[in-house]
Amino acid sequence: MSAPTRTPARARMSSPAPGPRIQPRRTTGVPYVLIVPALIALLLGLGYPLIWQIVTSFQKYGLSQQFGKPPEFVGFDNFANLVWDGEFWAVLVRSLLFCVVTAAVTVVIGVLMAVLMNAVGRTVRLILQISMLFAWAMPVAAATTVFIWLFDRRRGVVNYLLDAIPGVDMNRYDWLGNPLTFFFVASVLIIWMSVPFVSFAIYAGLTQISEEVMEAAQIDGAGAWQRFRRIILPMVRPVLSIVLLLQLIWDLRVFAQITLLKDAGSKSGDFDLLGTYIYKLGTATGDFGMASAVSIVVLLVTLAISWVYVRELIKEDEAQ
Amino acid sequence: MADGGDTPDTLRDYLKTEYKKATGGTLTIEEQGWGDALAKLQTALPDADNTPDVTEIGNTWSPTFTNVGAFSDISDMYDELGGDKLLTSFVDVGKVDGKNYALPYYFGSRYVFYRKDLYAAAGVEVPTTLPQLTEIAQKLHNDSTSGFYLGGEDWRNGVSWIFAYGGDLAKQDGDQWKSSLSDPKSIEGLEALQELYTSASNAPVTEADSTPWVNINTQPEAAGPEAATIIAPGWAHWSIGDLAPDPKDDTKQVATWNDEVFGAYVLPGVDGGVAPVFAGGSNIAISASSKNQAGARELMKIIFSKEYQEMLGANGLGPANSDYVSSLGDDQFAKALIESALGSKLTPAAVGWAGVEGSGLLEEFFGKVNAGGDVASLAAEYDKKIDELINKS
Amino acid sequence: MTAVKTGRIALSALAIVLAIVWIFPVYWMANSAFISTAVLQQFTPHFFPGEYFTFANFTGAISDGSFFGALGMSVTITLIVVAVCLVFAFLGAVAISRFKFRGRKSFVLALLLIQMLPAEGLFIAQYKMVSSVGLLNTVLGVSVIYIAAVIPFTVWMLRGFVAGVPAELEEAAMVDGLSRFQAFMRITFPLLAPGLVASGVYAFLQAWNEFTVAVVLLPAEAAQTLPLWLRGFVQASATRETDWGQVMAASTIVAIPVIVFFLIVQGRMTSGLVGGAVKG
Numbered sequence: 001m002s003a004p005t006r007t008p009a010r011a012r013m014s015s016p017a018p019g020p021r022i023q024p025r026r027t028t029g030v031p032y033v034l035i036v037p038a039l040i041a042l043l044l045g046l047g048y049p050l051i052w053q054i055v056t057s058f059q060k061y062g063l064s065q066q067f068g069k070p071p072e073f074v075g076f077d078n079f080a081n082l083v084w085d086g087e088f089w090a091v092l093v094r095s096l097l098f099c100v101v102t103a104a105v106t107v108v109i110g111v112l113m114a115v116l117m118n119a120v121g122r123t124v125r126l127i128l129q130i131s132m133l134f135a136w137a138m139p140v141a142a143a144t145t146v147f148i149w150l151f152d153r154r155r156g157v158v159n160y161l162l163d164a165i166p167g168v169d170m171n172r173y174d175w176l177g178n179p180l181t182f183f184f185v186a187s188v189l190i191i192w193m194s195v196p197f198v199s200f201a202i203y204a205g206l207t208q209i210s211e212e213v214m215e216a217a218q219i220d221g222a223g224a225w226q227r228f229r230r231i232i233l234p235m236v237r238p239v240l241s242i243v244l245l246l247q248l249i250w251d252l253r254v255f256a257q258i259t260l261l262k263d264a265g266s267k268s269g270d271f272d273l274l275g276t277y278i279y280k281l282g283t284a285t286g287d288f289g290m291a292s293a294v295s296i297v298v299l300l301v302t303l304a305i306s307w308v309y310v311r312e313l314i315k316e317d318e319a320q
Numbered sequence: 321m322a323d324g325g326d327t328p329d330t331l332r333d334y335l336k337t338e339y340k341k342a343t344g345g346t347l348t349i350e351e352q353g354w355g356d357a358l359a360k361l362q363t364a365l366p367d368a369d370n371t372p373d374v375t376e377i378g379n380t381w382s383p384t385f386t387n388v389g390a391f392s393d394i395s396d397m398y399d400e401l402g403g404d405k406l407l408t409s410f411v412d413v414g415k416v417d418g419k420n421y422a423l424p425y426y427f428g429s430r431y432v433f434y435r436k437d438l439y440a441a442a443g444v445e446v447p448t449t450l451p452q453l454t455e456i457a458q459k460l461h462n463d464s465t466s467g468f469y470l471g472g473e474d475w476r477n478g479v480s481w482i483f484a485y486g487g488d489l490a491k492q493d494g495d496q497w498k499s500s501l502s503d504p505k506s507i508e509g510l511e512a513l514q515e516l517y518t519s520a521s522n523a524p525v526t527e528a529d530s531t532p533w534v535n536i537n538t539q540p541e542a543a544g545p546e547a548a549t550i551i552a553p554g555w556a557h558w559s560i561g562d563l564a565p566d567p568k569d570d571t572k573q574v575a576t577w578n579d580e581v582f583g584a585y586v587l588p589g590v591d592g593g594v595a596p597v598f599a600g601g602s603n604i605a606i607s608a609s610s611k612n613q614a615g616a617r618e619l620m621k622i623i624f625s626k627e628y629q630e631m632l633g634a635n636g637l638g639p640a641n642s643d644y645v646s647s648l649g650d651d652q653f654a655k656a657l658i659e660s661a662l663g664s665k666l667t668p669a670a671v672g673w674a675g676v677e678g679s680g681l682l683e684e685f686f687g688k689v690n691a692g693g694d695v696a697s698l699a700a701e702y703d704k705k706i707d708e709l710i711n712k713s
Numbered sequence: 714m715t716a717v718k719t720g721r722i723a724l725s726a727l728a729i730v731l732a733i734v735w736i737f738p739v740y741w742m743a744n745s746a747f748i749s750t751a752v753l754q755q756f757t758p759h760f761f762p763g764e765y766f767t768f769a770n771f772t773g774a775i776s777d778g779s780f781f782g783a784l785g786m787s788v789t790i791t792l793i794v795v796a797v798c799l800v801f802a803f804l805g806a807v808a809i810s811r812f813k814f815r816g817r818k819s820f821v822l823a824l825l826l827i828q829m830l831p832a833e834g835l836f837i838a839q840y841k842m843v844s845s846v847g848l849l850n851t852v853l854g855v856s857v858i859y860i861a862a863v864i865p866f867t868v869w870m871l872r873g874f875v876a877g878v879p880a881e882l883e884e885a886a887m888v889d890g891l892s893r894f895q896a897f898m899r900i901t902f903p904l905l906a907p908g909l910v911a912s913g914v915y916a917f918l919q920a921w922n923e924f925t926v927a928v929v930l931l932p933a934e935a936a937q938t939l940p941l942w943l944r945g946f947v948q949a950s951a952t953r954e955t956d957w958g959q960v961m962a963a964s965t966i967v968a969i970p971v972i973v974f975f976l977i978v979q980g981r982m983t984s985g986l987v988g989g990a991v992k993g
Contacts (some may be wrong), residue, residue, distance in 0.1 A: 146742045
């Protein structure tokens with residue numbers, strides 16, 4: 001679904017289920033009956049739209065077709081148009097760049113936060129965790145609205161605080177006014193929302209590293225950085241790689257944040273990422289054929305990123 | 321029925337009561353913000369279960385929806401609803417092959433509001449030509465107060481400069497339209513706009529047609545207002561004035577017009593007279609997929625009745641039927657509205673025009689011009705982009 | 714030793730600063746929500762409501778005509794999605810963790826791939842499907858899409874919990890004379906409670922917070938959910954000067970149920986996190 005899905009339960013994915021292995025029972029009709037409801041729900045909500053979308057991406061399907069004119073099969077025309085469309089490439093590159101930078105920064109900050117949680121006393125850790133829980137819990141629509149207010153040109157507290165620094169003139173600085181600062185705000189918002197998940201997941205991994213190992217390393221003369229690289233990083237690597245993949249996938253789908261920020265800023269296409277670009281193509285200019293073609297591209301990009309992750313999970317499932 | 325939210329509550333109540341009297345049915349009026357209206361209309365209109373029976377539609381989108389067959393043919397009612405008395409330019413955008421599909425609902429127009437106190441302090445007079453306007457705006461301008469507050473992406477106001485210099489957004493060639501931003505006259509207008517924006521407006525480049533009037537009111541605790549001059553739709557005058565706590569709710573503020581401080585004038589032409597501004601307003605039509613065509617036709621009759629048309633006028637919305645324009649009254653706002661509306665111009669009646677607006681290309685283009693870009697090369701670039709959409713349905 | 718101690722104090726100080734930074738946006742939302750708009754319109758921000766404290770923003774936001782309709786939509790959709798997903802996902806999870814069957818692997822693969830599909834890549838098609846059967850602006854239309862989006866992950870999550878209950882326990886109970894079904898219901902099911910709670914919370918958060926699909930499938934004002942109401946509220950307030958007090962009160966109202974839910978199940982979820990990572 002839309003926003004980066006931020007629930008602690010996600011972290012469970014990183015690990016095989018607890019408990020002893022069981023022997024699956026022999027094949028009967030029972031399992032098929034059991035999966036039928038889920039299967040029907042999936043086919044209804046995702047299967048049919050997916051097929052419609054693939055078909056439509058090969059059709060000329062505009063506003064006239066919306067109002068009843070039969071669509072016309074055009075082969076790969078829509079995709080060919082995309083290849084020559086400068087705006088599409090600009091949006092695609094911008095989206096990938098935004099996604100990679102935001103996900104990387106999120107994971108780095110998340111790891112540092114986890115290490116910090118591990119290093120401080122219980123009370124301080126609890127304060128930090130509770131504060132992050134609040135950020136984690138904020139619904140995306142509310143969080144984005146709050147950020148628009150924080151960064152408001154005239155009365156936003158961010159400009160007020162920055163302006164108070166001697167020598168800095170940020171009075172009425174229009175953050176949403178140019179693409180670079182616009183995406184900076186979007187990125188800060190997404191990082192703020194996603195770091196809690198990353199740091200909680202990594203922190204959980206860190207608590208499994210035994211005190212003895214760390215102490216032994218310290219006695220052997222390993223410095224803080226060495227301990228981080230040689231012991232901590234290898235221990236949390238499996239969790240880390242999965243968390244990074246999830247962030248990449250989630251940061252590619254940031255429709256809600258960008259839509260709401262654009263409400264407060266510009267209508268210009270320079271501020272679009274893939275989600276808002278498709279929405280505009282489909283519902284505002286009425287070109288469903290092209291919108292479907294771009295959607296297919298998005299699905300393929302997502303699947304390419306997810307594939308690594310899914311392969312890991314399959315292995316884990318087989319190990320059970 | 322779906323409307324754009326500019327219809328005042330008293331008018332809505334009137335429609336509901338009259339509709340009940342005429343048909344015994346209940347009229348639901350659904351308000352849509354203009355922002356999403358285009359996307360919503362595209363999706364709801366073809367869908368018999370979700371379509372509004374009667375829908376208000378931005379006049380600039382009428383050609384698109386009329387051409388794709390979204391509306392019912394109401395040629396047979398045309399004379400009964402006012403016929404030749406109805407605003408011709410609006411009737412034309414709702415017509416295909418000589419048949420009437422969408423008719424004018426109301427017209428609005430844009431004129432200029434200004435601060436008399438700031439003009440007096442700077443020793444400037446109300447301008448009579450467009451170049452003069454730029455001149456005085458520059459004199460009035462400083463870092464905290466815009467001489468002429470105009471959003472960079474605000475093409476609906478900015479286009480008046482193209483019109484004033486004799487340019488146009490697009491030209492018709494046979495049954496095809498071509499974007500004409502690169503026309504020398506359009507370029508001249510855009511350069512004049514760019515000069516005004518860069519030298520006399522503090523508004524963000526990304527600000528579109530939003531709420532300029534909040535900037536002309538005195539801001540609490542600020543040294544002065546944000547703007548000495550703005551351009552806005554006529555009905556904005558209800559929101560302009562001295563701010564004071566609302567007597568009904570002291571956490572809110574209301575603006576009361578003050579003739580000492582505020583004034584209005586029409587946008588002057590290049591050599592005097594009145595500049596053609598963007599013709600605001602909307603059309604109204606019956607959705608072709610509506611299951612209640614008979615009820616919808618009854619509602620149309622109520623809307624085009626003398627009583628309702630005069631109610632529109634009394635509320636500052638220009639009535640579609642020229643017989644009732646006098647109902648706007650004769651105060652300064654009515655005068656400015658009528659004067660500016662007479663010369664006003666519509667956007668191209670091209671089938672793909674709604675798509676052009678939906679794509680955000682115009683906001684993008686005006687934003688880049690006002691950010692100080694090279695007008696000629698931008699115009700050529702966006703002519704090309706707009707041409708791809710303007711004939712497409 | 715003192716160097717270590719100052720180091721610890723410095724780290725604690727850093728942690729406190731970060732805690733303040735992280736909670737600040739939430740605090741600022743609540744703070745602005747309790748200050749009257751007239752005061753917020755001044756250019757100097759107030760860091761505490763103090764003498765300007767007011768509930769007017771909340772009453773103003775709630776008395777906005779469409780609030781209760783949106784609340785009703787959100788609650789109804791969320792309840793349907795949570796209930797349906799729990800039942801369907803539970804059955805599916807039992808199938809893949811307790812049985813070996815032809816097609817199992819493809820089913821699992823499909824689940825995993827499907828949950829990666831972004832709504833951004835499908836909403837145009839979902840829109841066409843839902844509108845073609847006349848379910849635009851209805852609870853049912855949007856619920857069908859939400860359920861399909863939430864099911865893959867809930868099946869996957871519950872699978873871990875079901876597999877975590879040793880089948881030997883059930884078999885022991887069967888030796889005591891219970892049927893397989895009885896054994897399952899009496900032994901395994903109660904042990905799944907934490908898993909069901911976690912999955913339920915997941916489904917709740919998804920349905921309550923969802924924005925993208927809702928924008929597309931619920932275009933009518935009368936059918937909007939709370940996140941859409943919040944957006945509409947911000948847009949509507951732009952015709953006057955944006956009423957930030959009310960907007961922040963509205964944001965607070967949308968966020969409160971989620972935050973409360975989060976804090977209540979927080980302990981369980983944190984232990985779930987740690988529990989999961991033990992085997993990581």
